[in-house]
């Protein structure tokens with residue numbers, strides 16, 4: 019784990035104006051303990067050894083960097099897919115879940131709680147809990163329970179308790195609220211295993227560091243595959259920002275690499291049915307950190323919408339907020355239809371069915387003109403098995 | 416003198432503070448609720464500003480907040496309502512709000528407008544005391560507003576002393592590991608926690624909240640601490656009420672009744 023870039027948070031967890039730990043006093047001891055211990059634990063050599071071994075032997079890392087030849091010729095450029103979809107459980111979420119469960123063990127916690135949107139983080143958490151013999155409760159919006167049913171069944175089979183959340187839009191935001199309430203109610207024995215680069219400090223940094231394994235591998239994979247040192251651009255989808263943070267991480271301080279992020283436009287940014295936080299959000303506080311948040315003039319959080327449950331969130335992590343504010347990364351809103359079209363295209367050209375979340379990043383190929391000289395990496399954050407019902411509903415066969 | 420400070424100077428025990436959600440049950444019931452509470456003996460009133468994502472609140476306040484927002488209440492409107500009711504009312508009034516609606520309104524502007532509307536203090540559960548002390552203390556002082564800190568059973572003694580040292584008005588003693596909500600009785604552990612706090616010799620008055628719902632829990636909390644805050648139980652009483660005045664009178668009478676008789 020490399021520790022020095024100019025994009026680390028300060029002592030209080032701020033990336034520029036974004037971040038911090040805005041938690042009620044009930045969570046102060048838990049958050050404080052994590053803040054004080056996480057770096058020492060992450061850098062401890064026994065931790066690193068165990069984490070590395072699990073990533074390799076259990077999760078299937080390193081994941082391939084795949085030169086997508088037919089996709090490349092379709093767009094007249096060079097596209098490489100980072101195959102996080104090939105990890106155990108089928109998304110990048112496992113990188114984070116494995117790291118945090120080892121951390122929870124070292125903090126002496128016995129009970130794990132998590133929130134999930136697409137269910138990928140819930141499945142990853144249920145998986146690592148089963149692997150470690152720990153109790154697991156996953157909060158999931160009731161709407162997401164319906165639209166990601168295969169993942170609900172997987173979590174149950176893995177021994178987790180899935181609690182449907184009926185407040186708000188019954189999606190990811192509401193699941194986080196309920197997980198936080200659980201944590202407030204059981205602060206001593208419980209570890210909250212957050213699934214993205216959101217929440218109070220140190221979670222955004224913790225999750226980004228654990229996901230940074232993605233770009234750590236790219237540092238040697240990309241030159242091997244392309245014969246070049248650095249890619250021209252790195253593309254990722256953004257919900258809370260964990261897969262984007264992971265794939266951007268080791269390129270953050272290399273300004274010649276363009277960092278491009280796709281957020282969920284839903285039915286269109288202007289329709290009100292959207293989760294495009296950078297397009298519509300204003301600085302605010304949600305789930306313990308200061309970041310861009312979609313909200314009304316009275317500071318009430320706007321219910322988001324996206325066809326993709328993993329991007330259906332009205333906030334975005336503080337690191338990504340900072341990357342936007344400083345211009346280091348460029349953000350684009352991708353609609354449901356564009357993501358669905360990209361899903362179909364990748365299936366037909368490469369024989370890979372992407373998660374609907376990841377398809378948002380693929381859809382950027384339609385929006386951004388790359389040239390025959392460009393070599394770009396797209397983080398294929400997950401696979402589409404979980405989305406088959408939704409995909410079929412929208413695009414038939 | 417700030418009305419919260421005056422209250423705790425004049426009354427040393429059995430202080431009853433009542434929380435309700437502004438704009439609930441009706442958008443325009445805020446003023447009637449405050450008047451009824453004042454008339455029937457609440458010593459202090461906490462006006463809840465509803466928020467879409469109230470993470471420290473249990474189901475009852477989540478629902479009242481949702482309904483108040485659906486009724487169309489806003490922080491602007493709440494401040495107007497308070498201005499209407501403040502005339503002649505000497506009961507200390509606090510605003511309880513999550514940070515995001517306050518930031519959107521503008522914290523400095525809110526301090527100004529809240530003070531003008533007769534507010535004596537704020538409770539902002541997700542504003543860390545450290546950040547308050549560093550960044551906002553001055554503006555609160557300028558408007559003679561108290562910022563209320565929370566304590567919980569997990570707060571280590573060193574931090575309790577820190578919060579007490581900087582404490583303003585009173586310390587909000589969260590009774591248990593829980594979000595807000597209704598409980599029938601306090602456990603031995605909770606009672607021991609109240610008792611321990613009472614023996615620490617703190618300078619800031621202590622008021623228990625979360626889980627105070629009836630005469631028993633009110634008595635238990637006020638045996639050791641200066642006062643108690645009721646929220647969810649009162650909201651439940653309002654929810655069912657056809658007449659706010661009557662419901663409030665009955666509720667406060669029952670709460671203060673001798674549970675053993």
Ligand SMILES: Cc1ncc(COP(=O)(O)O)c(C=O)c1O
Pocket residue numbers: 109110111135136137138139213214215255256257258259260261262327328329373375376399400401
């Ligand atoms: C496959 C996949 N990609 C992306 C995301 C979005 O999360 P993040 O922005 O944290 O990577 C999710 C979330 O569930 C996911 O399952």
